[in-house]
Amino acid sequence: MDVNDIDKCVKCGLCLTSCPVYYEVCREPVSPRGKVQLIAASKRQNLSISRNLENIFSQCLMCGTCTQNCPSGVRHDMLFMRMRSQIVHDFGRDWKKRVLYHFLSHEHQLKLAAGFAKFGRNTILEKLARDTKLGNIQIKNMPRVNKVPFRQQVPGVVEPAGKPRGTVLYFTGCATNYVYDDIGHAIVKVLTTMGYRVEIPGEQVCCGLPMFSQGGFETAKSNILKNTKLLDRPDDAAVIVDCATCGYALRNGYVDILEELHADPSAARRLSSKVKDISEFIWQHFDELEPFLDPEKPKVKVTYHAPCHLRNSQAVGTDLIEQLLEKIPGVDYIRAADTDSCCGGGGTFFYDHPGTSKKIVDKKIKNATGTGASLWVTGCPECRVNLSGNLKNPESLQVIHPVQLIEQSLKK
Amino acid sequence: MINEEIKSALKKVVGKDRFFDDPEEILSFSYDAFILTSKPDVVIYPETTEEVSNIMKIADRENIPVTCRGSGTNISAASVPVKKGIALCFTKMNRVIEVNTRDRYVIVEPGLINGELQKVLAKEGFFYPPDPGSINVSTIGGNIAQNAGGPRCLKYGVTSDYVLAMEVVLASGKIVRVGSRNVKDVTGYKLSSLFCGSEGTLGIVTEATLRVVPIAESHRTILATYDDLEDTANTVADIIGSGILPAAMELMDKTVINVVADASGMSLPREAAGMLLIEIDGVEEAVEKEMNRIAEKARANGARDVTVAHTQKESDDLWAARRLAYGAFARLAPNCIVEDVTVPVSNVPKMIKATREIADRYNLHLGILAHAGDGNMHPLIAHDPKDKDELRRIEQAAKEIFETGVSLGGTLSGEHGIGLAKAEFLPLVMNQDTLDLMADIKKTLDPKGILNPGKFV
Ligand SMILES: Cc1cc2nc3c(=O)[nH]c(=O)nc-3n(C[C@H](O)[C@H](O)[C@H](O)COP(=O)(O)OP(=O)(O)OC[C@H]3O[C@@H](n4cnc5c(N)ncnc54)[C@H](O)[C@@H]3O)c2cc1C
Ligand code: SF4
Numbered sequence: 031m032d033v034n035d036i037d038k039c040v041k042c043g044l045c046l047t048s049c050p051v052y053y054e055v056c057r058e059p060v061s062p063r064g065k066v067q068l069i070a071a072s073k074r075q076n077l078s079i080s081r082n083l084e085n086i087f088s089q090c091l092m093c094g095t096c097t098q099n100c101p102s103g104v105r106h107d108m109l110f111m112r113m114r115s116q117i118v119h120d121f122g123r124d125w126k127k128r129v130l131y132h133f134l135s136h137e138h139q140l141k142l143a144a145g146f147a148k149f150g151r152n153t154i155l156e157k158l159a160r161d162t163k164l165g166n167i168q169i170k171n172m173p174r175v176n177k178v179p180f181r182q183q184v185p186g187v188v189e190p191a192g193k194p195r196g197t198v199l200y201f202t203g204c205a206t207n208y209v210y211d212d213i214g215h216a217i218v219k220v221l222t223t224m225g226y227r228v229e230i231p232g233e234q235v236c237c238g239l240p241m242f243s244q245g246g247f248e249t250a251k252s253n254i255l256k257n258t259k260l261l262d263r264p265d266d267a268a269v270i271v272d273c274a275t276c277g278y279a280l281r282n283g284y285v286d287i288l289e290e291l292h293a294d295p296s297a298a299r300r301l302s303s304k305v306k307d308i309s310e311f312i313w314q315h316f317d318e319l320e321p322f323l324d325p326e327k328p329k330v331k332v333t334y335h336a337p338c339h340l341r342n343s344q345a346v347g348t349d350l351i352e353q354l355l356e357k358i359p360g361v362d363y364i365r366a367a368d369t370d371s372c373c374g375g376g377g378t379f380f381y382d383h384p385g386t387s388k389k390i391v392d393k394k395i396k397n398a399t400g401t402g403a404s405l406w407v408t409g410c411p412e413c414r415v416n417l418s419g420n421l422k423n424p425e426s427l428q429v430i431h432p433v434q435l436i437e438q439s440l441k442k
Numbered sequence: 443m444i445n446e447e448i449k450s451a452l453k454k455v456v457g458k459d460r461f462f463d464d465p466e467e468i469l470s471f472s473y474d475a476f477i478l479t480s481k482p483d484v485v486i487y488p489e490t491t492e493e494v495s496n497i498m499k500i501a502d503r504e505n506i507p508v509t510c511r512g513s514g515t516n517i518s519a520a521s522v523p524v525k526k527g528i529a530l531c532f533t534k535m536n537r538v539i540e541v542n543t544r545d546r547y548v549i550v551e552p553g554l555i556n557g558e559l560q561k562v563l564a565k566e567g568f569f570y571p572p573d574p575g576s577i578n579v580s581t582i583g584g585n586i587a588q589n590a591g592g593p594r595c596l597k598y599g600v601t602s603d604y605v606l607a608m609e610v611v612l613a614s615g616k617i618v619r620v621g622s623r624n625v626k627d628v629t630g631y632k633l634s635s636l637f638c639g640s641e642g643t644l645g646i647v648t649e650a651t652l653r654v655v656p657i658a659e660s661h662r663t664i665l666a667t668y669d670d671l672e673d674t675a676n677t678v679a680d681i682i683g684s685g686i687l688p689a690a691m692e693l694m695d696k697t698v699i700n701v702v703a704d705a706s707g708m709s710l711p712r713e714a715a716g717m718l719l720i721e722i723d724g725v726e727e728a729v730e731k732e733m734n735r736i737a738e739k740a741r742a743n744g745a746r747d748v749t750v751a752h753t754q755k756e757s758d759d760l761w762a763a764r765r766l767a768y769g770a771f772a773r774l775a776p777n778c779i780v781e782d783v784t785v786p787v788s789n790v791p792k793m794i795k796a797t798r799e800i801a802d803r804y805n806l807h808l809g810i811l812a813h814a815g816d817g818n819m820h821p822l823i824a825h826d827p828k829d830k831d832e833l834r835r836i837e838q839a840a841k842e843i844f845e846t847g848v849s850l851g852g853t854l855s856g857e858h859g860i861g862l863a864k865a866e867f868l869p870l871v872m873n874q875d876t877l878d879l880m881a882d883i884k885k886t887l888d889p890k891g892i893l894n895p896g897k898f899v
């Protein structure tokens with residue numbers, strides 16, 4: 031661990047209230063500053079690893095808001111992941127987490143889970159569910175799992191109508207593959223309409239972020255290397271991601287982790303420069319899409335939730351997405367007061383700390399509902415699970431990916 | 443040390459969810475934004491005045507030190523529990539009790555974040571003027587105890603100018619109420635002023651009634667850049683001296699401009715030797731006129747460029763960038779010390795010149811930042827605490843900076859307070875009789891010396 035990283039923190043406290051967890055809990059140890067100081071103390075051997083420390087570090091959404099707001103340039107994300115890694119190393123982890131962890135690290139098990147009618151309605155996850163809830167989310171509000179994984183529903187290559195402008199690689203992520211095939215189909219449709227040949231490599235595996243954000247660096251490494259090898263192709267126009275978290279992993283996480291593990295990050299660095307979030311890609315190539323949009327599309331009120339891993343970790347700002355939304359015919363965009371704040375899902379946070387998570391998400395829901403919108407777009411399937419899972423009235427405010435909104439606005 | 447019996451009595455007051463004595467919690471209360479550290483024995487988060495009073499009764503009986511804390515952003519170790527004991531943290535006691543814009547006051551609990559209050563007031567077209575750089579994180583209780591100021595205090599005054607009334611728990615656990623809801627009130631001593639700036643050594647603020655002000659009709663943010671730092675400072679003295687009263691007038695030297703540009707990602711004039719960030723507010727016609735006069739003065743004093751922010755967002759971004767200065771300065775080295783000497787505005791040019799000269803002589807990495815319009819200097823010193831020689835040089839330089847400030851008719855601290863950081867320098871500005879008076883006041887209110895002991899009184 032690099033001690034200097036910790037020394038960068040001058041304890042100014044400017045990161046306190048923008049931390050969604052601190053804002054609710056109001057206790058210094060869970061604040062970003064507190065966590066950094068606890069790490070510093072444990073480095074200096076003034077504090078030993080304990081269950082309590084584990085609990086404190088689990089009270090984090092890994093949202094990156096602190097890093098974004100720290101004037102001294104402290105890299106909380108890396109510091110926290112390392113700390114989690116050390117805790118995992120010293121303690122192992124409790125069985126509940128291990129189950130989910132296992133799920134995410136083994137594709138074939140996720141495929142198995144996908145065989146069940148509903149995510150969470152299987153014996154293992156049933157045990158996880160407290161009463162009828164998985165964390166803060168009612169099981170009945172959990173999304174249905176794709177009948178067949180998305181990547182098996184589509185060919186490995188989809189050609190556009192005319193001569194292709196270029197080839198894009200599509201990294202579907204686990205969520206689209208197993209849960210939200212609607213996002214996958216929308217992406218293929220929009221990109222081919224824009225004139226791209228879409229290639230969906232079948233051998234891609236989970237991006238690895240769920241593992242490494244829990245501190246499982248070594249477990250994540252083989253996934254990182256597999257994906258990097260598969261996607262590092264200099265001639266393609268871009269590597270498209272639809273999940274803010276996968277995007278964060280492919281763009282920044284891979285390089286950081288490989289460096290951390292003293293592995294060669296050069297391929298990951300090349301890949302990083304190719305990765306584009308789908309909304310960002312569309313925005314940058316809007317002229318290629320515009321002729322296909324239906325100007326007669328009836329108006330619908332839309333609001334936006336900015337995923338942390340998009341705005342903090344990939345620098346795809348809310349202003350960019352808002353400008354894009356404003357250009358889509360039929361969109362009557364209304365900004366919610368807290369568009370830019372975390373939804374409180376945070377990987378496994380929503381079931382580790384359901385009370386805090388619920389408070390955070392309820393505030394988001396109140397503000398989004400307050401806009402009067404009927405569509406709530408967000409470019410992260412994880413946020414979508416959490417937001418839609420907590421809506422009391424999911425029919426009146428539907429949570430979808432921006433690319434689905436765009437697909438709906440295409441000329442028929 | 444606090445024995446188990448006392449611990450369980452304290453725990454009974456707030457319940458087990460708001461009482462902590464685990465190593466992690468205690469460590470998190472050993473610091474604030476200054477460099478000194480010391481751990482408390484227990485941490486308690488009260489939510490009501492009664493709880494505070496009951497805690498104080500136990501502390502009084504058992505002779506246990508009590509150190510209050512808001513967000514722990516003060517830069518003078520004011521909230522560090524140097525004599526251990528109880529850290530009493532107000533972050534969970536943070537409600538807005540009443541907003542009354544007709545009578546122009548709000549009643550709030552001490553743990554409320556200043557910025558949260560501003561959000562509530564903005565909806566009503568009002569604001570609460572004290573705006574420390576830590577506005578989005580520091581608490582009203584901490585602001586009161588430090589008598590916090592900020593950029594716009596140039597025109598509007600500091601915290602004590604806005605505290606109308608307070609509820610205070612004394613060391614004995616007694617609950618007193620001082621002041622009223624009226625701006626005009628000479629009913630007895632103005633006791634509320636006694637607690638403003640007392641750094642938690644005289645009493646514990648559990649509720650505050652604050653004066654609020656309507657947001658001005660018009661605003662302008664002006665940026666003036668210079669090739670010479672002296673010209674920058676002269677402009678400040680000239681503008682204020684000529685009777686113009688901007689809401690805020692901030693000065694940055696080249697080093698500060700560059701770290702702020704790095705941290706905020708904003709394009710600022712990186713090659714300039716000095717920069718003024720000026721805010722004016724009022725009715726549109728007056729603002730327009732003042733703006734022209736300010737621009738004229740700036741140019742007459744050698745500004746090479748004077749621009750006006752075009753949009754609200756541009757102006758907000760500039761002020762947000764300004765608030766990053768302190769933390770951003772720490773990018774240059776592991777730590778950053780900020781001094782707070784304040785001089786009459788006509789002496790700002792002399793003070794800045796002297797500070798630069800002292801920094802060069804001691805070979806320090808020093809940048810100059812100032813709420814220049816009211817003479818409040820914030821020289822920032824980036825350093826590595828492990829470098830003992832550098833620390834020694836900083837200490838000597840700081841002493842010279844204080845002495846220079848005092849010789850120019852100034853004072854030790856404009857807004858950050860004394861705490862531990864500057865306690866030894868008090869004799870520079872106060873004679874023994876004055877120091878004794880402070881000690882007498884302390885003894886009257888806190889005879890056992892259990893409130894924030896080990897600090898400047
Ligand atoms: C980046 C940065 C910029 C800053 N800019 C400014 C600035 O422009 N102007 C300025 O004035 N200050 C500034 N400060 C200093 C600091 O933010 C202020 O002193 C602020 O008022 C402290 O508030 P807090 O809630 O953090 O209080 P803390 O630091 O927690 O406590 C401060 C003092 O208040 C006492 N206290 C807290 N609550 C109570 C209570 N309820 N009753 C009695 N005593 C209590 C504590 O014991 C302590 O002595 C800045 C600090 C930082 C880090
Ligand atoms: S903002 Fe950065 S430097 Fe300041 S306390 Fe937080 S982590 Fe430390």
Ligand code: SF4
Pocket residue numbers: 048049050051052060061062065089090091092093094095096097106
């Ligand atoms: S990553 Fe998010 S939740 Fe975690 S400490 Fe930082 S701001 Fe808080």
